[in-house]
Amino acid sequence: MAPRNRDDNFMDVDSDSDISLLGDAEHRGKGKGKGKATDKRKKDKGKAKAKEQAYTWEASYTRSWDTVQEDEAGSLQGAVEDLMARGRRRRLLAPAAAIRRTIIRHLVLLLDLSAAMMDRDMRPTRFDLMLQYAREFVVEWFDQNPLGQIGVVGMRAGIGERIGEMSGNPQDVLKCLSERTRLEPTGEPSLQNAIEMARSSMSHLPTHSSREILIIFGSLTTCDPGNIHDTLDACVKNKIRISVVALAAEMKISRDLCDKTGGQFGVAMNEGHFKDILFELVPPPAQRAVARAGGPGANPAADLMMMGFPTRLPDSSPPSLCACHSDMKSEGFLCPRCMAKVCDVPTDCDICGLMIVSSPHLARSYHHLFPVKPYEAVTSMEGESMLQAACHACARIFSTSVSTAATSEGMSPWGRYRCPDCHNDFCAECDVFVHDVIHCCPGCGK
Amino acid sequence: MITAYLLWLYRSSTSHAPNWTKYLTCIISAMEKASHLSVIVDLSPTQWHLSAQTSNQYPLSIETFLSQLLAFLNAHIASKHENSLVVFGAFPGKSVLLYSSTELLSDDVPSLDANSYLPFKLVDSTVVQRIMNEFDAIGELDEEPSCALVGAVTKALCYINRITHPSSTTAGVAEDPSIVHDPRILILSVSPDLSSSYIPIMNAIFSAQKLKVTIDVCKVYGPDTVFLQQAAHLTNGSYIYLERRDALLQYLIMSFLSPTSIRKILAVPKQDKIDFRAACFCHKNIVDIGFVCSVCLSIFCQPLPVCST
Numbered sequence: 001m002a003p004r005n006r007d008d009n010f011m012d013v014d015s016d017s018d019i020s021l022l023g024d025a026e027h028r029g030k031g032k033g034k035g036k037a038t039d040k041r042k043k044d045k046g047k048a049k050a051k052e053q054a055y056t057w058e059a060s061y062t063r064s065w066d067t068v069q070e071d072e073a074g075s076l077q078g079a080v081e082d083l084m085a086r087g088r089r090r091r092l093l094a095p096a097a098a099i100r101r102t103i104i105r106h107l108v109l110l111l112d113l114s115a116a117m118m119d120r121d122m123r124p125t126r127f128d129l130m131l132q133y134a135r136e137f138v139v140e141w142f143d144q145n146p147l148g149q150i151g152v153v154g155m156r157a158g159i160g161e162r163i164g165e166m167s168g169n170p171q172d173v174l175k176c177l178s179e180r181t182r183l184e185p186t187g188e189p190s191l192q193n194a195i196e197m198a199r200s201s202m203s204h205l206p207t208h209s210s211r212e213i214l215i216i217f218g219s220l221t222t223c224d225p226g227n228i229h230d231t232l233d234a235c236v237k238n239k240i241r242i243s244v245v246a247l248a249a250e251m252k253i254s255r256d257l258c259d260k261t262g263g264q265f266g267v268a269m270n271e272g273h274f275k276d277i278l279f280e281l282v283p284p285p286a287q288r289a290v291a292r293a294g295g296p297g298a299n300p301a302a303d304l305m306m307m308g309f310p311t312r313l314p315d316s317s318p319p320s321l322c323a324c325h326s327d328m329k330s331e332g333f334l335c336p337r338c339m340a341k342v343c344d345v346p347t348d349c350d351i352c353g354l355m356i357v358s359s360p361h362l363a364r365s366y367h368h369l370f371p372v373k374p375y376e377a378v379t380s381m382e383g384e385s386m387l388q389a390a391c392h393a394c395a396r397i398f399s400t401s402v403s404t405a406a407t408s409e410g411m412s413p414w415g416r417y418r419c420p421d422c423h424n425d426f427c428a429e430c431d432v433f434v435h436d437v438i439h440c441c442p443g444c445g446k
Numbered sequence: 447m448i449t450a451y452l453l454w455l456y457r458s459s460t461s462h463a464p465n466w467t468k469y470l471t472c473i474i475s476a477m478e479k480a481s482h483l484s485v486i487v488d489l490s491p492t493q494w495h496l497s498a499q500t501s502n503q504y505p506l507s508i509e510t511f512l513s514q515l516l517a518f519l520n521a522h523i524a525s526k527h528e529n530s531l532v533v534f535g536a537f538p539g540k541s542v543l544l545y546s547s548t549e550l551l552s553d554d555v556p557s558l559d560a561n562s563y564l565p566f567k568l569v570d571s572t573v574v575q576r577i578m579n580e581f582d583a584i585g586e587l588d589e590e591p592s593c594a595l596v597g598a599v600t601k602a603l604c605y606i607n608r609i610t611h612p613s614s615t616t617a618g619v620a621e622d623p624s625i626v627h628d629p630r631i632l633i634l635s636v637s638p639d640l641s642s643s644y645i646p647i648m649n650a651i652f653s654a655q656k657l658k659v660t661i662d663v664c665k666v667y668g669p670d671t672v673f674l675q676q677a678a679h680l681t682n683g684s685y686i687y688l689e690r691r692d693a694l695l696q697y698l699i700m701s702f703l704s705p706t707s708i709r710k711i712l713a714v715p716k717q718d719k720i721d722f723r724a725a726c727f728c729h730k731n732i733v734d735i736g737f738v739c740s741v742c743l744s745i746f747c748q749p750l751p752v753c754s755t
Contacts, residue, residue: 103743304737304749314718336734354735358722360680362743363648370645393604395543429611430604437607437653440646442541442600 103284103365104209104305105148106166107141108198109134109216113156114189116219116248122271126218126247127185133275134216135177141282142170146361147346152176153198157187158223160194166201168346189217191253192224192231195242199235208305211240212263214281217254218247228253235261241285245277284365308336308354310345323350333358367439375419375431377412392424393434393442419443480528481705482609482629484602485519487544488536488666489577490593491584493636497667497691504691506666512574514695515634519573520566521703523547532605533573534598537580539591541598544576545569548609593637596646602631603653610657628706630660630683635674636667647673654681662702666691675720682706684716 111134117127138150150173152164163183164176177183195213202211213235222228235242235257243263244254250267258265264281268274310333319330323340324347332341338352346357390397398416416425422443426434434441489508498507522529533545547569558564606629631654654661654677662683663674670687678685686701688694701714726733726747736745 304739304746306735306749307738308735309722309733312720312722316718360648360651360676360722362738362745363645364652365743366645367649393601394608395546395549395605396608397549429608433604433607434600437656438600438603439649440596440600442597442604444597 103145103147105145105212105284106151106202106205106209107148107212107214108151108153108166108202109138109214110194110198111152111154111163111183111216112189112218112247113154113161113183113185114187114219115185116189117185119218122247122268122274127183129271129274130216130218130247131177131180131183133278135174136275137278137282138170138173138177140279142173144282144364145284146364147357151198151201153194153201154183155189155191155194156185158190158193160190160197162197162201168348169344188221188223189219190224191215191217191222191257192226192228195228195231195235195257199231199238199240202240203238206305207239210285211238212285213240213242215242215244215254215257216247216278217244217251220248220251222253232257232260243281245274247274306354308349308356309359310334310336310342310356312358313341370439372435372439372441373420374435375417375426378414378416378418378425379412388425391427391430393426393430396427396429398425398427479627479705479707480526480530481627482530482532482606483522484532484534484606484629484631485515486534486536486595486598486602486631486633487515488593488595488633488635488637489580490536490538490590490637491581492590493593493668497636502667502691506691506694510692511666511694512577514698516570516573517695518698518703519569521699523565523569525703530609531569532602533569534602535577535580536593536595536598537584538587538593541594541601542576542580543601543605545572546605592640592642595633595635595637595640596643596650599631599633599650600646603650603657603659606631606657606659628660629657630662630702630706632662632664632702633674633677634664634666635671636665638669639671639673644673647677651677651680660706662686664688664697664702666694675717676722678717679720684714686715687717 111130113127117130118125120126122129141148141150147168149166149168150164151162151166152173154161154163164173167173194215198213205211240261241263242257242261244258244265246254246265246267248267250265255265257263264277266277266280268277313330313332313334315331317330319328320341321327322329322332322343324342327343329341329343332343333345333356334341335349335352335354335356337354338349340349340351342349342356346355346361348355388398398414400414412428415428417428417431418425419441422441424443426442430442494508494511496502498505519531519533522531529547531545531547532543535542535544559567610629651661659681660683661677661681663671663678663685665671665674665685665687667688675685677683684701686697688697704712704714726736726745728746728748733745733747736747737749738745
């Protein structure tokens with residue numbers, strides 16, 4: 001008796017999956033020895049479930065092919081454009097308030113160079129794709145953060161290898177990423193060794209710059225010499241922000257690293273998604289709220305850094321040796337404090353250590369501090385007395401017909417987007433261009 | 447046929463051929479491509495009134511200026527049939543698109559005249575008519591708002607973005623993406639620098655760098671503008687300060703008519719002394735070494751305990 005009861009219970013637990021997996025005929029065959037009443041009940045339950053979905057995981061499965069519809073002529077062009085425009089608009093719905101961001105950043109890029117990276121689930125191999133995206137990431141990062149520095153560390157054969165020193169010149173960083181033969185993946189990765197190496201290289205930096213570690217991790221294991229939680233505590237104490245982009249699956253230690261230090265964690269589903277979550281880390285992160293003993297309302301004192309503005313020597317000046325490479329050159333920049341010639345700015349002067357920047361570099365980061373207000377989509381035409389016939393910025397004529405594709409939130413059916421300050425209408429392309437590239441509304445002109 | 451000749455020239459020039467074949471390749475390939483020019487005209491009435499005063503060494507009134515400018519625009523259109531032209535006017539408080547070669551915004555076509563060439567007449571009449579309309583609309587104002595140069599530059603960049611990256615519009619007008627190369631912006635400025643426009647101008651410069659647009663500046667009247675000097679330098683354009691204002695057309699044709707690809711061979715005058723130093727936010731002095739707030743990036747000449755921004 002007891003075994004049968006237990007058998008019944010046992011059948012109860014996995015009967016759901018058995019029903020859908022094997023179908024009704026099989027189940028009838030299997031349940032021959034059990035009571036007919038229980039059979040029927042389970043069959044009904046199975047049938048009812050089969051109407052909604054066959055498996056429970058299908059609840060989160062999006063049927064992306066349902067959203068694509070052909071228009072009258074049978075072409076998919078309109079649907080494709082619609083999907084792309086919607087994707088662009090979604091990116092623009094980010095918060096537009098001017099929040100404090102750290103402008104001077106130091107980032108250590110931790111690349112997984114273990115044997116698991118030679119897996120071919122991302123074309124051509126995870127390793128090649130990671131190198132390619134890392135190069136694009138470095139270019140974009142220096143474009144958005146000209147005052148930052150990047151160093152590269154690799155995790156290979158159980159130790160951390162220093163691939164590139166911390167440098168503010170994108171060409172140097174790209175050079176050490178391009179020597180592919182030096183970076184051949186082998187062995188097991190070690191998270192602790194690599195993070196320790198990154199942390200020690202950033203320990204001497206001043207407090208007003210943000211310290212970040214970006215880990216691109218493709219393996220499911222890590223072999224560490226000690227307790228990785230000690231390393232994690234040391235990172236939290238040093239205010240280092242760790243972000244992880246995982247290529248395989250989520251590991252609890254990766255998630256812990258990111259949550260405890262305030263970084264971002266993502267698992268790449270495909271190549272495009274990998275690029276997206278990697279590039280999400282390009283803009284400066286919001287500064288964490290610092291608890292101050294000064295009481296509420298006291299503005300936390302921001303540190304002032306000493307920086308020098310150089311004078312530029314044109315090509316026509318007499319050639320002399322530069323301080324950084326000892327090359328004979330005519331053009332360069334003169335450090336204002338020690339009058340040494342350096343080749344490129346922004347950099348730290350090799351002689352006196354002063355940070356040398358030119359004012360355009362500082363200006364490149366201003367748009368993070370003064371963002372453009374997002375445009376509102378024009379959803380209804382009621383109460384419109386005077387309509388502009390063309391986009392205010394590029395003079396593209398607006399279509400008078402309503403777009404027939406299903407409109408999601410944030411999209412205007414007429415393709416018009418209005419600035420809340422100057423009340424001018426703009427087309428979708430200008431909307432993306434103004435918010436992503438120019439950071440200045442043409443109507444407001446401010 | 448021409449492409450085969452070009453290919454032969456290119457192959458021979460990259461090996462060990464003398465320099466003249468390289469130049470020839472450059473010229474022929476430049477002749478094949480169309481170029482786009484966006485002209486931004488600074489039309490602030492007070493500045494033009496001051497420029498026309500006879501107390502200046504070389505007075506330039508707005509009528510003379512416009513006639514010389516129209517001759518330059520005609521020259522650009524005449525250089526190549528596929529060249530495209532857009533003219534923006536920066537008036538006090540707003541900026542207006544005056545003429546665009548890709549679309550006809552007005553319905554009235556000027557009357558055909560036996561002595562005039564229709565494309566030239568179209569440009570001339572549209573530009574002058576629109577400028578007159580805008581000047582009439584300004585009316586009498588007690589205080590003139592500042593010139594909207596920044597808005598005009600931003601609009602020019604949006605327009606260039608539209609023609610260099612076309613997506614099929616709902617209106618169904620297909621634009622050939624291979625037509626536009628080397629877009630240029632020419633700014634004719636008479637007003638002094640505006641300190642509030644520093645950040646938008648720098649943003650415009652960086653977007654111009656991304657779109658590979660060359661910004662040229664011609665300073666017709668008024669003091670030297672540091673922002674526009676930096677704009678021209680950072681985008682590999684040329685900044686010219688006119689000494690003989692009555693010879694405007696000569697300056698325009700010599701320096702600004704040639705497209706970017708020809709500028710490798712035909713040197714255009716540039717200004718080398720660019721002042722990159724910044725001004726401090728508290729006293730507006732030019733500083734060599736400044737103290738920069740890590741949060742708001744404002745520059746101070748003396749260290750302060752708390753940033754004032």
